[in-house]
Amino acid sequence: MTIESALPDAAGRFGRFGGRFAPEALMAALDQLETEYDKARQDPGFQAEFQDLLTNYAGRPSLLTEAKRFAEHAGGARILLKREDLNHTGSHKINNVLGQALMTRRMGKRRVIAETGAGQHGVATATAAALLGLECTVYMGEVDTQRQALNVARMRMLGAEVVPVKNGSRTLKDAVNEAFRDWVSTVEHTHYVIGTVMGPHPFPMMVRDFVRVMGVEARQQALDLLGRLPDAVVACVGGGSNAIGIFHEFIPDEGVRLYGFEAAGEGVETDRHAATITKGSVGVIHGMRTYLLQDEEGQTVESHSISAGLDYPGVGPEHSWLNDTGRATYRAITDAEAMEAFALLCRTEGIIPAIESSHALAGALKVGRELGPDAAIVVSLSGRGDKDMHTAAAYFGLMPEEGK
Amino acid sequence: MSVSIAFEKAAAENRAALVGYLPAGFPSVDGAVEAAKAMVAGGCDVIEIGLPYTDPLMDGPTIQDAVHRSLTGGARLADVFRTVEAVASTGAQTLVMTYWNPVDRYGVERFAAELKNAGGAGLITPDLTPEEGREWLETADSLDLDKVFLVALSSTEERIEKITSVCRGFVYAASLMGVTGARSAIDTGAAGLVARTKAHTDLPVGLGLGVSTGAQAAEVAGFADGVIVGSAFIKRLLDAPSQAAGLKAVHELAAELAEGVRAGR
Numbered sequence: 006m007t008i009e010s011a012l013p014d015a016a017g018r019f020g021r022f023g024g025r026f027a028p029e030a031l032m033a034a035l036d037q038l039e040t041e042y043d044k045a046r047q048d049p050g051f052q053a054e055f056q057d058l059l060t061n062y063a064g065r066p067s068l069l070t071e072a073k074r075f076a077e078h079a080g081g082a083r084i085l086l087k088r089e090d091l092n093h094t095g096s097h098k099i100n101n102v103l104g105q106a107l108m109t110r111r112m113g114k115r116r117v118i119a120e121t122g123a124g125q126h127g128v129a130t131a132t133a134a135a136l137l138g139l140e141c142t143v144y145m146g147e148v149d150t151q152r153q154a155l156n157v158a159r160m161r162m163l164g165a166e167v168v169p170v171k172n173g174s175r176t177l178k179d180a181v182n183e184a185f186r187d188w189v190s191t192v193e194h195t196h197y198v199i200g201t202v203m204g205p206h207p208f209p210m211m212v213r214d215f216v217r218v219m220g221v222e223a224r225q226q227a228l229d230l231l232g233r234l235p236d237a238v239v240a241c242v243g244g245g246s247n248a249i250g251i252f253h254e255f256i257p258d259e260g261v262r263l264y265g266f267e268a269a270g271e272g273v274e275t276d277r278h279a280a281t282i283t284k285g286s287v288g289v290i291h292g293m294r295t296y297l298l299q300d301e302e303g304q305t306v307e308s309h310s311i312s313a314g315l316d317y318p319g320v321g322p323e324h325s326w327l328n329d330t331g332r333a334t335y336r337a338i339t340d341a342e343a344m345e346a347f348a349l350l351c352r353t354e355g356i357i358p359a360i361e362s363s364h365a366l367a368g369a370l371k372v373g374r375e376l377g378p379d380a381a382i383v384v385s386l387s388g389r390g391d392k393d394m395h396t397a398a399a400y401f402g403l404m405p406e407e408g409k
Numbered sequence: 410m411s412v413s414i415a416f417e418k419a420a421a422e423n424r425a426a427l428v429g430y431l432p433a434g435f436p437s438v439d440g441a442v443e444a445a446k447a448m449v450a451g452g453c454d455v456i457e458i459g460l461p462y463t464d465p466l467m468d469g470p471t472i473q474d475a476v477h478r479s480l481t482g483g484a485r486l487a488d489v490f491r492t493v494e495a496v497a498s499t500g501a502q503t504l505v506m507t508y509w510n511p512v513d514r515y516g517v518e519r520f521a522a523e524l525k526n527a528g529g530a531g532l533i534t535p536d537l538t539p540e541e542g543r544e545w546l547e548t549a550d551s552l553d554l555d556k557v558f559l560v561a562l563s564s565t566e567e568r569i570e571k572i573t574s575v576c577r578g579f580v581y582a583a584s585l586m587g588v589t590g591a592r593s594a595i596d597t598g599a600a601g602l603v604a605r606t607k608a609h610t611d612l613p614v615g616l617g618l619g620v621s622t623g624a625q626a627a628e629v630a631g632f633a634d635g636v637i638v639g640s641a642f643i644k645r646l647l648d649a650p651s652q653a654a655g656l657k658a659v660h661e662l663a664a665e666l667a668e669g670v671r672a673g674r
Contacts, residue, residue, distance in 0.1 A: 016540070026509055028467050028536050030561035030583060032568060172473060173463065182466040189467065192563060289510040290464065292536075302486045303514030305463040 012326070017206020019326035025205040027292045031185075034192045039207045041112050046214065051107065058103045059218060062136070063093045065100075067219075069226035069383070074353035075366075079373025082380040085235065087223045087251060089387045090358065096388030097219060097247045098129035102198055104215030106133035109196040116140040116195040120184040122149055122177035122243070123314035123361060124156025125388055126200030131165035133198075141165040144183040146176035149313045156392050174307040177243075177317045181291050201244025202321030205292030209321050216250030223383050224254050231381050237262040237372050240385035241364040242335065243279070243315035245324045247387035256332060265324060266368035268310035269337035279308035280337040281320040282328050295322045311340040311396065312360040314388075342367040344400055347390065359388035360396060411555050412502040412530050412578040415454040416613035416634055425630035425670040427452055428615055429663060430506065430639030432459035433492040434484025435475040436646055436655070442495040444646060447656045449501040451663025455635070456496050457533060460489050460507035467508075467535045471640040474647065486515065490527040497528030504555060504578070506533040512545070521548045531555025531578055539575045546575055557581050560606050562598050573610035579635060580606055582616045600632045623669035630673025638666055 017023045027035060045051040059065040068088040076084040089097035102119075109117055117139050121127030127143040134141035143160055147169040150157050160167050173179040188197040202209045202216075220238075227235045238255050240248035242265040255261045270278035278284065285296040288303060298306040298318035308318040327333035338346075343360060346367035350358050358366060362385065369384045376382070390397065398404045419426035429448040433441050445456050461479040465472065489505065497503040505524060512520045512532070524532070531554040537545065539558060549556045555578030560569050562583070573580050584599035599616055606614045615635030620626055621644075629636045645662050649655030 024541055025538065026536055026541055027538065028561070029538060029559045029564055029568070029572065031563075032538060032561075033563040033565060036565075173477070178464065182464055185466040186469075286514075288514050291466075299510070299514060301514070303462075303511035304480070305510075 012323070013206065013210050017210065019323045020329060022294050022322035022325040023206060023209055024294050025292060026289045026294065027205040028189060030189045031192060031205070035205055035207070037112060038108070042108060042207055042211050045108060045111060051111070055104055055107055059100065063099045063103060064091065065218065066222040067091050069223060069230065071230070072350070072354050075350055076373065078349060078353070079370045079382070080376070081378030082373035082376055082382055084369055084373065085227060085230065085381065085383045086356070086386040087219060087383060089219065089247065089385065090356070090362070090389035094125070094129045094132050095391065096125040096129065096359065097216060097250055098126045098200060099132070100218055100250065101200065101212050101215045101246060102126070102129040102133040104211070105196065105198045106137045106139065109139060109198070110137055112196065114194050114196045116142070116191065117198045118142045118144065118184050118187050118195055119198045119200055120144050120177065120180040121200060122146070122180070122316055123312065123359070124149065124153040124160070124392060125314060125359070127165070127167070128156050128159050128163070130198050130200070131160040131163035134165065135163045142187065143167050144170050144180040144187070146174070146180045147171050148175045149177065149180070152396060153313055153392055154395070177313065178305065178308070185291070201246040202249045202323060203244045203291060203293060203319060209293065209323055212246055213249045213253060213323060216246050217253040219247065219250035219385065220252060220254030223251055227381070227383055234258055234261050235383045236376055236380040237264060238383045239264045239266065239365050239369045239372055241315060241361050241387065242267050242320060242324060243317050243361065244319070245321035247385050249321060249323055251383070251385040252327070252333060263327070263333035264368055264372055265333055265335045266364045267335060267337045268312060268315035268364060269339040270309040270311070272339055273337050276306070277309035278337065279310040279315050279317060281318060282324065282335040283337045287325070290319045293322045295325045296320055296328070311343065311400070312364065314359070314361040315364065336368065338364040338367045346370060347397065348401065356386070357390040358386055359390045360393045362387045410502065410530055412455050412504060413613065415502045416579055419454055420634065423674055425633055425673060426454040426613070426615070426635040427626070427663070427667050427670050428455040428457060428635050428637040429453035429642055430457040430459060430637065431642055432461050432472065432476050432479050433489040434461050434479030434482055435643070436478065436652065437482060438484060438488045438492065440652060442492055443656055444642070444659050445492070445496045446499055447660040448642060448663045449496070449499045451660040452667025453501065453663050455502045455504065457504050457506045457637070457639070458489060458492050458496060460505055460511055462508045462511060465508065469640060471643050471647070475643045486511065490523050493524065493529045494527040502530050503528065504530050504533055504557065506535065509534060509537045517544045517548050521552050521554060525552050525554060531557060533557040533581055535559055539571055549577070559583050560602065562602050566605070569606055570609050573606060573612060576610070576612055579613040579615045580610060581637070582606055582614050582633070584616050584619050599629070603633045623665040626666045626669030627673040630670040636666065636670050
């Protein structure tokens with residue numbers, strides 16, 4: 006797999022976004038990562054090993070499944086699901102962590118740390134660490150350890166130490182803070198496996214390169230199935246790795262519309278949402294310049310989403326750039342709309358999606374109705390919903406003792 | 410006015426300068442002013458007022474706790490400038506230590522002008538590198554403000570050169586690889602970092618992150634131009650049964666540390 010792209014520039018900037026707003030204590034590690042990654046991306050041996058793991062361990066390529074019964078609710082447009090839920094560990098996150106675990110070994114480091122929201126990235130990191138014999142510590146907001154208890158157990162079974170973070174909002178943002186704190190004091194032997202296309206350069210670029218296989222496969226699969234390119238590609242956006250992963254190969258295809266769906270939570274008109282691009286402003290968070298939810302004095306505003314994986318007040322800088330250039334369109338989906346789409350996919354297709362991915366499905370229903378029955382839409386089904394059964398059961402009142 | 414004046418005065422007395430840190434708004438806006446004044450009265454030469462920020466990813470549990478209390482207590486930017494003004498009026502050189510986003514959001518020029526107006530000497534910027542700091546560097550120069558960047562144990566010679574070449578006031582050496590928080594022993598790499606830094610600049614080098622006792626202050630004063638103490642002051646305030654007891658404890662700690670920076674040479 007060769008990797009070519011114009012952005013970011015040498016300073017890690019996507020237009021005015023990105024960069025490297027990091028403490029000096031991490032600069033040597035970021036420089037090392039940048040240098041080593043630059044070598045790795047041009048090293049056929051590294052790329053072959055990465056490709057081998059994607060094929061023979063993660064189970065790639067993932068399927069592109071046409072969802073005909075679901076599509077009846079999308080204005081008759083053809084809906085093609087990119088099945089990242091079928092990957093080993095159940096989401097697109099495995100692509101990134103396998104790449105970064107190989108980088109960790111390449112840099113001679115013995116330990117990985119990670120932040121996680123829904124737990125999918127933590128599980129994926131714990132998995133890759135087990136596979137490559139690396140020590141692993143995962144930081145997870147205490148709120149998220151409760152709503153994603155099953156994933157905490159999975160990580161511990163895989164040999165990872167899971168640290169519940171009790172600071173601030175006790176969600177993903179605070180887990181990121183705690184992971185950075187760990188990294189500052191352990192950087193000599195530890196690599197921070199950032200779970201999405203965020204953070205200081207070179208993370209947004211490197212993570213994108215590791216997940217863009219999604220779009221590379223989906224584009225060819227769509228061509229094979231349709232005999233043409235799709236009209237739109239749709240994904241959910243928290244930090245934005247699955248969205249960048251499926252968008253990136255399509256960016257030069259001007260006729261293909263790209264839609265990112267953020268979490269509107271209880272509504273973008275309320276203060277309980279995670280619609281960073283839709284409602285945020287430009288600032289600096291977690292090492293990058295990007296859109297974020299902040300008040301007029303630059304304090305981060307707490308985000309909210311029923312989906313732990315989208316509950317983050319920032320977004321990867323490349324998305325901010327795609328928004329400002331108009332190449333991609335970002336909108337927001339409420340908790341209620343996402344849960345409706347979640348139930349619909351279960352009942353029409355026999356596929357239980359992650360609640361994160363359900364935001365993309367809800368978005369696809371809207372885009373399908375707008376584009377009409379001749380349209381074909383690729384939807385990133387970024388993960389499976391097994392981990393969300395507790396939330397779904399409570400939401401829909403499926404358990405006798407929890408029925409409303 | 411630059412904090413270099415305080416370092417020069419200390420050097421003339423053949424001792425290290427004592428730099429004390431406290432976040433604005435902790436334990437309250439007025440309480441922080443009183444505590445900072447007690448630090449000055451006890452012997453601090455320079456005061457760093459921390460700007461409370463929601464995501465303090467370079468700070469350990471003690472400072473996180475204080476900052477959280479400050480923010481939930483309602484501290485705002487105006488309170489930071491008010492605190493600076495009150496502390497600077499004691500005659501102590503006063504800097505603001507801040508993560509970058511609050512400055513970026515408020516507007517670099519506007520922030521710098523209000524800081525200057527309050528009598529602040531400049532900024533310490535722990536998550537800003539010279540590479541990303543051009544706007545701040547230009548603004549600080551035009552307003553005659555100090556620019557304090559950090560060097561770390563992992564900094565290469567090339568980076569130390571780049572950082573020290575844009576600093577004004579002093580250079581902040583982060584002695585431990587870790588985040589701030591009182592430690593029991595002084596890291597052995599610290600003296601080496603100070604020596605490496607001094608090879609690149611004539612600016613004073615202050616060492617931060619870890620000192621909590623007079624004996625440790627004396628040890629650091631043996632090789633650094635300034636001893637920076639933060640968490641230990643906050644801990645005194647957190648542990649005190651009353652505000653009066655907290656102020657007394659802060660004053661005593663400052664006096665102990667001031668004795669330490671005079672005993673180290």
